[in-house]
Structures are given as structure tokens and as C-alpha cells.
Amino acid sequence: MFGKKNDNRFVEKSVQHYQFGMILVLIDTETGVHYLHTWSTQGTSLTPLLDENGDVVIEKDFN
Template identity: 45%
Template sequence: MKKRFAVKSKEHLSGGIIKIIIDTETGVNYIMTSGLGLSGMTPLLDQKGNVIVDKS
């Protein structure tokens, strides 16, 4: 079975981690943060407020 999500990039920042995750079925990019007791995941937006989608 193919994994639904894949890590596009990962960066350590001020004791936490920021990852860009791609939904392999829809192409939607998400930003995921973790560390320092906090975590979250939300769609990644461009400068106009549109969701970033990788074209297949």
C-alpha cells in the first residue's frame, strides 16, 4: 500500500522542527511543526492565500 503522506523538506529551527508534507493523493502541501511542547499541521499557502498544490 502506498503511503498517503511524504516529507518534502525538513528544517530544524529554534529547538523545533518544521516539515513540508505532501498528500500524495491530492498534491496539497502542508506545513507541520513540532517541538517545544507544541505541534500542528495546516495547509501551506502562497503569498495570495491560495493552497500550494504540487502538479502531477
């Protein structure tokens, strides 16, 4: 948190456009946690991406 500043804390793994918005999968470069970010003209949301067992998706060898 107070260590070396990483300008690219989050990177886009995938982007999908649809009629009035988009869906992005973001990866936290410090923790490897995947996030699902949705954006539309109605609003936006951000939530951890879950696997089929309901566990948070973490990319172990990301760093």
C-alpha cells in the same frame, strides 16, 4: 478513501531543524496538497501551506 491502500499517503518534501523543534513540508500523495507541520517541545501544528495569494499550494503533477 476506501480504494487501494497507499502506505505512504504523506511524503516529506523538506525538513528544517531549529533549536527545540522542526518544520516540515509534507505532501499528500493523493491530492498533491502541501502541508506545513511544525513541532516543538511546546506542541505541534499542521496547516495547509499557502502561496503569496493565500491559495493552498497544490503540486499538480505529483501522482
